[in-house]
Amino acid sequence: MRACIIAVGTEMLTPFRVDTNSLFITERLNEIGVDVRLKLVAGDDVEELMEQFRAALAWADVIAMTGGLGPTEDDITRVAVARVLEAPLELEEAIVDRIRERFMKRGLTMPEINRRQAMVPRGAVVLPNPNGTAPGLWMEHGRTAIVLLPGPPREMKPMFDAVVHHRLAPRAGGAALFRRVLRITGRTESDVDARAQPIYGTWTSQAVPITTTILAVLGQIELHLTARAASRAEADAALDAAVAELGGALGNSIYSVDGRSLETVVGDALRSKAFTIAVAESCTGGLLASRLTDVPGSSAYVDRGVVCYSNRAKVESLGIAEALLAEHGAVSEPVALAMADAIRVQATASVGAGITGIAGPDGGTPQKPVGTVVIAIVTGREARVRTFQFVGAREQVKFQSTQAALNMLRLMLDQ
């Protein structure tokens, strides 16, 4: 079954508001095997909304609409739907009574305009709203189920949950969608796709079909696998096999198949080895320490960090030799190694990390352009250092640097 979600409200056509109701609705629809194929945000214009609703009616099995059920003239969802379905709007006195009661409970008189909220297209089922004045509406038109929901999430969510349970799930039946997210770092999107596509390309025609979406975000690639199956057990079997196949092609660049963030994966590795960590950061300005400490319970393994932004701080806080800075420059492999080593020794930690680089926009040179970042990881047994060249604005360079440092940590701890 294919669904269309329509959010109604001119405020969501401004630069300030996004529709997030549709995320909740999508999750619930997917769980019962309904596919969301299109999402719309329309303004408070009856004619325009009628046009969009009519177009959706031509193909969708489910149309979920949020917003535009309030009492003001801007609230046009009831009118638009009733006109397209040619169902006259009729006043339901029972709804008026409920709304009046709601106002009375708060010691208020119901304004006359709220009677609008009691207008119901003939043949529609009224969905009670325990959290607000606007009732929802359920209609069927040919093969299409139509549900009108209020905009405020705390009114919409329980109402939609009830609709899914009582009305949509029995109609939907059959296969539902189950998801798995693979997170990858240290490869480009094209490289990941070149390796993964020959594998996932064959999955759409399996007994349990799996569709794959590749998503590149800063310093990270995600592969979203969606299996359509009659049961979770069936889906899990297919997804486990799929993940194993991708693992063969992408190797240890996959850092998580269970939704864990990179900092959580690193934290889990540190904890399982009973290791502690200390970090010395220059260009990332504390972001590595901050990401490590975003993980609940990280106080068990994060000992300390130093943000040595000035050269003087590198000398004073870490004891980096001025001669080393003068000889190689602050952004150099010897300095990154010295930083990682110094903080590890200072904290008597198992692992030390050092990051030094040029986040930009200023400070670049022809030899060391903006985006040059050197990362060193040191343990008692081993030291690794790498020079990266990142692209992007200051905050992007900072984030990618921490991503690369966490990945170096992960790979070293994985041995």
Place this chain on the structure above:
Amino acid sequence: MRACIIAVGTEMLTPFRVDTNSLFITERLNEIGVDVRLKLVAGDDVEELMEQFRAALAWADVIAMTGGLGPTEDDITRVAVARVLEAPLELEEAIVDRIRERFMKRGLTMPEINRRQAMVPRGAVVLPNPNGTAPGLWMEHGRTAIVLLPGPPREMKPMFDAVVHHRLAPRAGGAALFRRVLRITGRTESDVDARAQPIYGTWTSQAVPITTTILAVLGQIELHLTARAASRAEADAALDAAVAELGGALGNSIYSVDGRSLETVVGDALRSKAFTIAVAESCTGGLLASRLTDVPGSSAYVDRGVVCYSNRAKVESLGIAEALLAEHGAVSEPVALAMADAIRVQATASVGAGITGIAGPDGGTPQKPVGTVVIAIVTGREARVRTFQFVGAREQVKFQSTQAALNMLRLMLDQ
């Protein structure tokens, strides 16, 4: 002029991702008087996208599409648009060369699939993409201007700015929307609205009408003022008066009326006084240092930071007396003050900041529950310390703590 924005990508039809590009695009279109009437999110299905694109073509003066310009088989925007416009896709070797060069700069070979990104519908204008491989495309069809943009915001934004300036603005003309954003911290949303509503409530019926939206985000309230006017000068006059009126009601809790972030406001204050800063963080784990160093040029005033996550680190890195920790506990006003003082002295900086608290989810006690955070700011002349009680998960507590610390810094530096 009426615009339709289409975001393409099946990942935005999952419960995990929302389209936010359209917010930026809306802002830019509004600035030149173009009204956004409809937003769509479509999946990676050529036939379905063709249908939506064709429907928009029937009414829209501007169609802006984002995403689906990548090199993979899922990237179907070029194909769908070319088919509807009946413009054959042709390979542009110049684009292949640019993409190849981009890969070479990183020491990589261009994968063959990236040639797809060089396919251009006949008659389209290629929009260069300095930040990625996917070029944008500009087309005209009857009265409709069509612009195809890459999905990643850092690629999309500069490209769309150039398109607005060179191609769309000359076509648009007419009354435009002009905006001003007031950023406020240290007050609740209801408090801000109670003070502001009696003022902004009268503005909608002015000669230059101003609508006001209040937006609460973590640790911050924003008032968005939107004036509709024939010229920027007319709008600016009305907005300046509006901002001054709100300033009277909200006082120095307004930290910015020009879009500057709180860390930028603090950075500007430090720079204007030729001050330097050093920070000592426990529960925020480096986030304060990271936010301070997100500002370009912050190396002029950020000297160093210490993340003393363990008690031992507080003693060793900052010289906090063990007796002080034992007597008052790590989360206490004396310890926060000692941290701020120690880092200021160590760095010989003008200002020192100290943050200690319980970010959660564990570590709370009945006396000091999760969310208890103590912040101290110390200069040569003055010391201030405050205990806060924040609500939310670990990352929310961290962020609100840095927000409060930056605000204390701002108010102290403002004197």
